[in-house]
Amino acid sequence: MAKYLVTSALPYANGPLHFGHIAGVYLPADIFTRHKKLQGHQIIHISGSDEHGVAIMQNAQKKKKSYQEYVNQWHKTHKSLFDDYEIQFEFFGQTSAPYHKEETLLWFESLYRKGLIEKKAEDQLQCQSCHNYLPDRFVEGTCYVCDYEEARGDECPKCGEWIDAVKLKNPVCKFCGSKDIEVKSVDQWYLMLTKFSKEYREWFETRKPEWRKTVSSAIDSLTKEGMVDRAITRDLDWGIDVPLEEAKGKKFYVWFDAPIGYVSNTKEYCQTSGEDYLADWWQNDDVEIVNFIGKDNVIFHGIIFPMMSLASGRANAVTHLPANQYVNLLGKQFSKSKGWYVDADKAIKEFGPDALRYALTTLIPENNDSSFTWDGFEAKINNELANNIGNFVNRGMTFFYKNWKEEGIDATHFQSFFKTEAFLDLQTRVKEINATLDRIEIRRGLEQVMSLGQVANTYFSDHEPWAVIKVDKDKCAEIIAHSAIYALTLGCLFSTYLPNLSSKILEYFPDINDDLLRDIYTGEFKLGREYFNQTIVLTKKPKGLVKKVEADRIKELNEVLQSL
Ligand SMILES: [Zn+2]
Ligand SMILES: [Zn+2]
Known part of the structure; x- marks a missing residue:
């Protein structure tokens, strides 16, 4: 390996x-x-x-x-x-x-x-007042390309020119402010x-x-x-x-x-x-x-x-x-x-690591420049992270906990999932996410995780467990068991992107160890199948996973930016 x-x-x-x-x-x-x-x-x-x-x-x-x-x-x-x-x-x-x-x-x-480092004489500026040599940012003057007056000895911040300090017009010493500057020949060592x-x-x-x-x-x-x-x-x-x-x-x-x-x-x-x-x-x-x-x-x-x-x-x-x-x-x-x-x-002290890691991952500028805005941040947290992932895991796990709190859901309801098309689709998606991250396409990988979250959400809504439970509790147990497999899989996949959110999801499930985590994360599901070959009792009462961002607060933050 x-x-x-x-x-x-x-x-x-x-x-x-x-x-x-x-x-x-x-x-x-x-x-x-x-x-x-x-x-x-x-x-x-x-x-x-x-x-x-x-x-x-x-x-x-x-x-x-x-x-x-x-x-x-x-x-x-x-x-x-x-x-x-x-x-x-x-x-x-x-x-x-x-x-x-x-x-x-x-x-x-x-x-x-x-022999790859050699001495060469180089023209350099020396301040005649304080006697310092003035490399790089120790001298400022007028750019010989664009006439910007505060060009530095290494770079012009206005036009971006890589500046040759001795060519600056009207150079000023940054140590003492003197304009009495001369060009001297100085030995420097060069990487050849x-x-x-x-x-x-x-x-x-x-x-x-x-x-x-x-x-x-x-x-x-x-x-x-x-x-x-x-x-x-x-x-x-x-x-x-x-x-x-x-x-x-x-x-x-x-x-x-x-x-x-x-x-x-x-x-x-x-x-x-x-x-x-x-x-x-x-x-x-x-x-x-x-x-x-x-x-x-x-x-x-x-x-x-x-x-x-x-x-x-x-x-x-x-x-x-x-x-x-x-x-x-x-x-x-x-x-x-x-x-x-x-x-x-x-920002991290106010919004926490899940919100910021999520929003910033969607902005990783892998091919083009990207742009942060507070409105975009609000939309990503509220409409994507909270509505997609937070909502699904929270609804599914709360339903599980409320209705099977003591006795749990038995193995057959979980095992039936592994015979479905939905499982093959899940497995394919997880392996694709691994391949995307192998190619260092980090942002794309998160999109694929979110798309799996969408699949899980749709599964839950389409099967209407809240209606089914009134007529067939056993059938409902199966829907919730399958949802729980989606939830645990999402929990494993998020351990790279949002470790805090991930550990909150994993904590609902009993006895999760590193081998099981790896098995599900990589899409093997060998240990995953074995894990779900038992009655699962959730370890604790699910709590809200993703806190929404307040619109009023975003308005304030926008005002701060506009005042800059
Ligand atoms: Zn000086
Ligand atoms: Zn310039």
């Missing part, structure tokens, strides 16, 4: 996460991991905070905190948000930790020894992608056919004509020291060490699991490596990190790269700096 190593993009320890991050990366990674675990595969989900880089330095300075203190605080905040969303990791580490530095140096040494482009392309051709079109065509156009060498060092005082005498005082550029975080965090995880992080995971050819990322991360995960992995021999390169498009807010991109976002933390 294949093993899976799932990673989700390291969240940057520099600000709150929004729905776009959760729906685009962490939720699909969590659902896929739960799915493979339920199928019986060995799988680990690894991530952690990305804690270096200029943006963190600037904000820590603004907040008058030490860099370490600042990133620790965001690390804690993000981890607790993931807990609230029931997003689980085998390990969630930090790139400022000593174990990460150790692993990063091993990668550097290997690439350096192989040009030297490895042939090997890279050969590898990419083996992956291309299986990857999403949006991902493979982006990579294709970026690498077909050859690659560009990239600087991996910076003159900063926060980050990992470059271990060369002549590079004294330089740190690794954040993008170089961040993806190595997947490997270093796995190593740290293996300290407790007792495995070897390389032999058992990163260098194991039986392991499929799955990187969940947003589309803005394709260059690093689809080109640079695979190149670093292949060239250094430290790790196998990524197998699947499910890069999602963006989730917007009312059609416009989320923006923390402009205040255009919904607080993911407040």
Whole structure:
């Protein structure tokens, strides 16, 4: 059986996460991991905070905190948000930790020894007033493409141009505000992608056919004509020291060490699991490596990190790269700096994990951008989750409990289900859902679960147990028994998407164990049939499963958005 190593993009320890991050990366990674675990595969989900880089330095300075203190605080905040969303990791580490530095140096040494890291002189801006070098966001000026006046040294937020800082017009030092800035030639170390482009392309051709079109065509156009060498060092005082005498005082550029975080965090995880992080995971050819990322991360995960992995021999390169498009807010991109976002933390505290995981899964932007609206949220929870699943399970189980509370329903009424067409249809659907999730089509998989919920609802309504019970209680017992099989199956299927709702459904049934759960989840129904070959007495009185969202509250939340 294949093993899976799932990673989700390291969240940057520099600000709150929004729905776009959760729906685009962490939720699909969590659902896929739960799915493979339920199928019986060995799988680990690894991530952690990305804690270096200029943006963190600037904000820590603004907040008058030490860099370490600042990133620790965001690390804690993000981890607790993931807990609230029931997003689980085998390990969630930090790139400022000593174990990460150790692993990063091993990668550097290997690439350096192989001649894939070289020194080059680079033109850089230096402030003549405070004497700092001004890489990336440490300088702002007028964009030479669109004339926007607050373009940063790495990117123009207006036109999106990848900025060459020395070409900025009217540059201003972000440390001290001085305009007395000169161009100096500075040595930096480069990752020599040009030297490895042939090997890279050969590898990419083996992956291309299986990857999403949006991902493979982006990579294709970026690498077909050859690659560009990239600087991996910076003159900063926060980050990992470059271990060369002549590079004294330089740190690794954040993008170089961040993806190595997947490997270093796995190593740290293996300290407790007792495995070897390389032999058992990163260098194991039986392991499929799955990187969940947003589309803005394709260059690093689809080109640079695979190149670093292949060239250094430290790790196998990524197998699947499910890069999602963006989730917007009312059609416009989320923006923390402009205040255009919904607080993911407040939302989960108000609506709980079932409602948010459900709504956000329906928005996973697997092929196109999607858009969050509060009206859409209300419709999804009330019309879909509550009316379809909540209503069916609640009606069926309440009817069961009320009428067969003490004596239960006997085996023959359950067993008759397994001789019907309806059972074959159920089994086919469950297997299809598994296949859809195997293809990492997480959103589509949920649609298929909901469609099975619809089948169950229709079965219940069409058979009118409330009328049948008045004339033939035995016949009614059969209808309810068949409904209970649907309910338990839905409970098993939801354990990936909505673990909280799932466990509430499973709790109605006596003696559910992991083997039975797996058997039903995968559509085998071998143990499932055996389980229902007994009298079933429900363990407790069913309670409302899905709380509806109040229209008045949605109106308020809409007003908040309109005021932004
Ligand atoms: Zn300055
Ligand atoms: Zn511009």
